[in-house]
Every structure is written in C-alpha cells, then in structure tokens.
Amino acid sequence: MKYELTDDYTVSPIIKGGWQLSESHSDNKSATPVADMFEFVDAGITTFDCADIYTGVEDLIGAFRDEYRSQRGEEPPVQVHTKFVPDRDQLESVDRPYAEQIIDRSRERLSVEALDLVQFHWWDYSIDNYVETAGILADLHEEGKIRHIGVTNFDAAHLRELLDAGVPVVSNQVQYSLLDDRPEREMVNLCGEEGIQLLCYGTLAGGFLTEKFHGEPDPGEAETLENRSLTKYKLIIEDAGGWEPYQDLLGVVESIADKHGVSIANVATRYVLERPQVCGAIVGARDTSHLDDNLRTLEFSLDKGDHRRIEDARSNLEELPGGIYGLERGTGKHARIMKYNLNEE
Numbered sequence: 180m181k182y183e184l185t186d187d188y189t190v191s192p193i194i195k196g197g198w199q200l201s202e203s204h205s206d207n208k209s210a211t212p213v214a215d216m217f218e219f220v221d222a223g224i225t226t227f228d229c230a231d232i233y234t235g236v237e238d239l240i241g242a243f244r245d246e247y248r249s250q251r252g253e254e255p256p257v258q259v260h261t262k263f264v265p266d267r268d269q270l271e272s273v274d275r276p277y278a279e280q281i282i283d284r285s286r287e288r289l290s291v292e293a294l295d296l297v298q299f300h301w302w303d304y305s306i307d308n309y310v311e312t313a314g315i316l317a318d319l320h321e322e323g324k325i326r327h328i329g330v331t332n333f334d335a336a337h338l339r340e341l342l343d344a345g346v347p348v349v350s351n352q353v354q355y356s357l358l359d360d361r362p363e364r365e366m367v368n369l370c371g372e373e374g375i376q377l378l379c380y381g382t383l384a385g386g387f388l389t390e391k392f393h394g395e396p397d398p399g400e401a402e403t404l405e406n407r408s409l410t411k412y413k414l415i416i417e418d419a420g421g422w423e424p425y426q427d428l429l430g431v432v433e434s435i436a437d438k439h440g441v442s443i444a445n446v447a448t449r450y451v452l453e454r455p456q457v458c459g460a461i462v463g464a465r466d467t468s469h470l471d472d473n474l475r476t477l478e479f480s481l482d483k484g485d486h487r488r489i490e491d492a493r494s495n496l497e498e499l500p501g502g503i504y505g506l507e508r509g510t511g512k513h514a515r516i517m518k519y520n521l522n523e524e
Contacts, residue, residue: 230262232521237288335365376458
C-alpha cells in the first residue's frame with residue numbers, strides 16, 4: 180500500500196522512524212539494523228525517516244542501500260526522508276556553504292546523488308532568516324541535490340511565509356496524536372489549500388498510547404521519568420488534563436481495538452492516518468519486534484461509530500495551548516528537555 184505524497188512520489192503509510200537507532204540511544208539500538216531494514220522493506224514498509232542530527236542513522240541507511248545493491252543487484256525500493264536542522268547557535272549565520280555542506284554530508288552518508296525529501300526545521304523564528312535559508316534549499320532542489328522539500332514543526336503562519344516566497348514545500352512533519360490535536364487548528368486547512376501532506380510523529384506518544392500504560396497508576400512528575408521521550412509525552416498528558424482523562428481515553432481506545440481484534444497502538448495510529456491531509460505515520464522502530472503489529476494498522480479501518488466514541492473521549496481532554504511546536508519552541512518545561520545544537524555535537 181502506498182500513499183501519494185506529491186506528483187510521482189509515493190510513500191508507505193507506515194514510515195520507519197530512525198531516532199531510536201541514533202548513537203545517543205545506543206542502549207536501545209538493534210544489534211542488526213541493516214538486516215532489520217531488509218525485513219521492513221520486504222514487508223512493504225519502504226519509507227524511512229532520519230535526520231542530519233540523528234547520529235549514525237544516515238550512515239546505517241547508506242550501508243543498507245549498499246548492501247541491498249550488492250545482494251540483489253538493483254536499487255533498493257525505498258524513500259528516505261532526512262532533515263536539515265541548523266544548530267540554534269548557528270541560526271544567525273546560516274548561509275549557502277553551511278547548508279550545502281550539511282546536504283552534501285547527508286548525500287554521502289545515505290549513498291545517493293539526490294536526497295528524496297529534506298525536511299527543514301528552524302528553532303527560533305525571532306531569528307528571521309528562515310525564509311532565506313529555505314530559499315537555499317530551493318536552489319539545491321533546482322540543482323538536483325534534493326528531489327523534494329518538506330518542513331518539520333513549522334506552524335501555519337511561518338509555513339505560509341515560505342510558500343509566499345516560492346519555496347516548493349510538499350510536506351510538514353508534525354507531532355499529531357489522540358492527545359495532541361494542534362495540527363487541526365490551522366495547519367490542516369492550509370495544507371488542504373496548498374496540496375501539502377502531513378507526516379506525523381508521536382502518534383503513540385512515546386508508548387503512552389499502548390497497552391503498557393492502560394490501567395497503570397500515574398508514574399509521577401514528567402521530569403522524574405527515565406528518558407527524554409517519556410518525559411516529553413508525559414508533559415503532553417499533564418497539559419491535556421492529567422492521568423484520569425488520559426486513562427479514560429485509553430479505555431475507549433482499548434474497547435475499539437478489541438472490536439477490531441487489534442492493539443491500542445493500531446487504533447491510535449490508524450486514527451491519525453485517517454485524519455485529513457495525513458500521508459504517513461512515523462513509528463519508532465529500534466528492531467523488528469513490533470513489525471507484525473505495525474502492519475496490522477493497515478488491515479482495518481475505523482467506522483463512524485469508532486470515530487464518534489474517540490471524539491467524545493477526546494472532548495474530555497484539555498486543549499494544548501499554542502500552535503504546532505509552540506510549547507517546545509518556547510522557554511518553559513517542554514523546551515527545557517530539548518537539545519538545540521546536535522550538529523555541533
């Protein structure tokens with residue numbers, strides 16, 4: 180199954196996320212990442228998401244490409260989406276040499292002449308050369324180093340600036356889940372008007388939208404949890420009203436999952452995939468242990484009654500303040516767990 184992201188370019192609706200394979204998460208890294216990529220591709224999950232700042236992941240995907248060519252004598256049938264994330268400390272001085280060096284590095288790591296999709300992130304809109312920087316990516320697109328340009332974590336107002344400047348944006352990667360509906364406020368309408376697709380991460384809220392946490396007591400303050408991912412999404416739960424309405428939502432989702440013979444994760448991901456303008460859900464995968472379950476997401480659909488029950492449960496949540504990535508881009512508790520200068524590191 181493929182979804183059309185833009186003209187003559189399709190992606191698998193389940194996208195294999197690469198963040199958990201980065202060297203900063205080495206305790207969770209698969210022992211056989213290249214072999215695992217063969218299994219994902221053979222199962223039909225052919226789109227991989229990575230980034231210039233996911234240490235070691237572009238190199239792993241490049242090694243997979245080379246091994247696939249060696250073993251099967253042809254180009255691997257994959258689409259690899261990377262990112263261009265200038266360090267926050269470098270934003271004021273980003274120029275053509277800086278951008279081209281990072282793009283060329285990604286091309287070399289990924290073992291390709293042209294990058295399939297480069298997703299542009301900007302940490303601080305008060306440093307206002309993001310339009311100029313996106314224009315550099317547009318130039319590299321015209322020169323054949325980038326096939327398609329996307330953005331990640333852009334809100335509607337700033338994405339509109341890029342579009343008005345003629346940057347050919349085809350996608351926006353955003354956080355979107357049963358707990359986080361910020362894309363629905365302005366972004367979905369803008370994307371519908373402009374033919375832009377959403378690629379969504381956080382659909383399982385770092386594992387909180389799975390059986391693992393259903394019926395469990397509140398694990399405590401977000402800042403006390405064992406890793407940044409759990410902290411990040413526990414903060415979302417706290418801002419959405421706390422543990423009780425979150426557990427009520429999980430109960431509804433579990434009953435829908437039981438009806439379809441699938442998992443809570445399947446329903447949570449399927450819900451996002453059925454939202455307007457959504458073209459793919461990025462599922463973090465350190466290995467193949469959840470591959471079969473991921474595939475079940477594509478084997479059923481939610482009916483009108485399912486959607487009505489989910490919306491009733493979601494109505495008991497509090498609305499997260501701000502637009503896309505507004506909490507994370509600010510100076511509060513969400514921003515304090517971010518790492519802003521990973522290219523430098």
